[in-house]
Amino acid sequence: MSYFEAINLGKTYKTPSGDAVIVDGFDLKMKKGEFVCVLGHSGCGKSTVLSMVAGLNDISDGNVLLDNREIEGAGPDRGVVFQSPCLLPWMTTWDNVMLGVEQVYYHATAEERHQIVEYYLAAVGLTEAADKRPAELSGGMRQRVGLARAFALSPKMLLLDEPFGMLDKLTKFELQQVLIDLWNRERLTAMMITHDVDEAIYLADRIVMMTNGPAARVGEIVTIDFERPRDRRDIMADPKYLEYREQLISFLEERVYLMDKAA
C-alpha cells in the first residue's frame, strides 16, 4: 500500500496556438517515510509536478493521493521548501516559523508552541538568530529557516523545490546535512526536486528521472541502496556510487543528445 500516489498526473496550459502540454502521464508511488529525488533538466516540468502536488498549481489531468485521500488545494499537511526561501521579510526568524506552528497547532498551549519553534530552530542551528530578520541572514541561514518552517508543521509529506539551488557548494553540503539530520529524526515522506546528481544520490532512497519536456513523464527510476544514516565520504568511496552516477548522467546526456537530434 503506497502512502503517496501520483496517478497519470498532467499539466496543460491553453495558449492561443493550441495546448501546451508540460507534464503528461506522470506516475509515481511512494512508501511512507521514503525520500525520493526527482531529477531532470531545467525546464523539464519537475517543478510543475511539485507545485501541483503542493496544491499551488491546478492539476489538469490525473490525481494525487496522500494517505488515502485526494489532495485538494494547498495545505499545511504538505510542508513546502521553496527554491527562494520565501521568508516574510517583516518577521523575525522566530515569527516566520511560529506563523505556521500557530496554524497547525492551534489547539496547543502557547508554551507548547513555543517549545516546538525552539526545538526546530535549534535543530537547524538558528537559536542565536531567532530575533533576526531575513535581511540580516545569509542565504544559507535563510534556507535553514525555510527547512525549520516546513518541518515544524509536522507535515504528512515534505516537498522541496530545488531548495539548495541558489547556494554555493560549501553551504549546500552544510544544508544537505541539516536536512538529512532532521529527516533521520522524523522520517517524513519527502519529494525533492533537484538537478544535482550527487545531491540526489546522497539524499534519496530512489531517484526519479524525468524525460525532457514537452509532455514530460517518469523516464527511469534508480534505487539507491546505501545504508542509512549515510556518511558522505563512505558512500563516495563505494564503487556503487560511481555506477549510480554513471547511470544517472548517461540518462540525462542521452536525452539531451536525442533532443538535439530531433531539433
Added chain:
Amino acid sequence: METTATASSTNPVDQPSTKRRFSYNPNRVAHTLNKLGLGYFAPFARLIGKDEPAKQVREIVTNTVLPIVAFLIFVALWAITASAVKTDSVQIPSPHQSWYALTGTAIPGFAHPFPESIDGLTKPYFEENGGLDPKSINGFTHAESLAEESYIESQQERVDKFMTRSKEAAAEGDLEKAEKYKGNAEMFASKTYAGNKTFYDQIWISLLTVSIGFVIATLVAVPIGVLCGISPMFNIAMNPLIQLFKPVSPLAWFPIVFVITTWGIDAPPSDSIWQRALFTSAGVVMLCSLWPTLINTAVGVASVDKDHLNVAKVLKLGWFKRIWKIVLPASLPLIFTGLRLSIGVGWMVLIAADMMAQNQGLGKFVWDMYQNGDTMSTAQIIVAVFVIGAVGFALDRVMLVCQRLVTFEEQSI
C-alpha cells in the same frame, strides 16, 4: 558593529572589554541621520568624527554653499524687481519689508522698509510693545501676550478682592455672604483669556485641521484600497467613482461639506477650538487627499509577491490573518507612498479650504491680510507663503521617514 572599536583599539588596556565606554561613531550617526531623512547633516556628523574630513568639507560646500548662493540670487532678484509692481495702495513687498512684517524691526544699516509707520503718532505703541511694530506678526504676538498678562493680573485682583470680602463676611458671622463672595472669586479664577489668534496659533490650528482630515482620509482610503486590491470585482465597481471624484477641486467640495457639518455638528461655544469651520475645512482636506492613498493601497495589495501569497496558501491562513500578516505588511511601502502624496495634497488644499470655511488657520490669515490690502499685509502674506512651504516640506520629510521605516531593504526574499 565591528567599527565601534576603531579609536580605542590602539590601547586596549584603557578599555576593559567588560565595560563599554561611550564612543562617538561617525559612521553610525551618519547612517541614523540618513534613515531619519536628515542625510543633509550626515557630512557634519562625519566631520565631527574626523572621518575623511577633506571629503566632508567638499560635500558640505556643495550641499550648503550652492543652495545658499541660489537663494541669495533669488532674494536679490526679488529685491530689485519687487518695487516695480505697484498699485495705488499696494506694492509687491521687498525682502526687507517681508522680514519687517515678520519680526517687527528693521534690519540695522538699511533704510526703514515702512518709514510711514514710525511717525510721531504711532511711536508710543511701539514703545509699549517692546519696540516691535504692533502690526507685524511678532509685534502682534507680543502685544497679545502683554494683553493676556494684564488680563490675568486684573482677574487675579478681582479674585483677591472677593476672597478678602468673603473672609471679612465670615469673620462677621454672615456665612451666606461669605459663600457668595467665594463663589464670585471662583468664577473669576476660572475665566481664561479669549484673545485674538496669533499667526503661531493659526499654524497650530492648520496642523490640527490637516491632521484630522488626513487621519479620516487614511481610515477611509486604506480599507477601501485593500478591498480594491484583493477583489478585482470591487475594483471594477469602484473605479468610475474614484476616477470621477479624484480630480474635483476643493472649492467645489466646500459647499457640500459645509452643509454636512452644519447639519451634523452643533455650534460649539465661541472659545472652543472645535469650531464647525475646522471640521468643514478638515472634511474638504479629507475628500481631496484620500485618493493617492486609496490608489496606492490598491496597487500595493494587488501586487503582493506571489511567493508570499504561496506561503499563506501552504499554511492555509484564514482571510483575516492573510490580510493582517502578509498582505498589509507587504504593501506597506506603497501605502506609505500614497500617504506621503496624500499629506502633500492635503496641506496644499488646506489653505484654500481654510479661506472658504473661515477656519482659524493659515488660509484665514492669508485671506484676512488680503482683505487689509496694504503693503504691510501683503508682506505678511509673503511670510505666510514661506511658512506654508516650510511646514509642507517638514510634513513631507516626516512621511518620508515613516516610509523608510516600513520599507525593508530586501522586500522580497
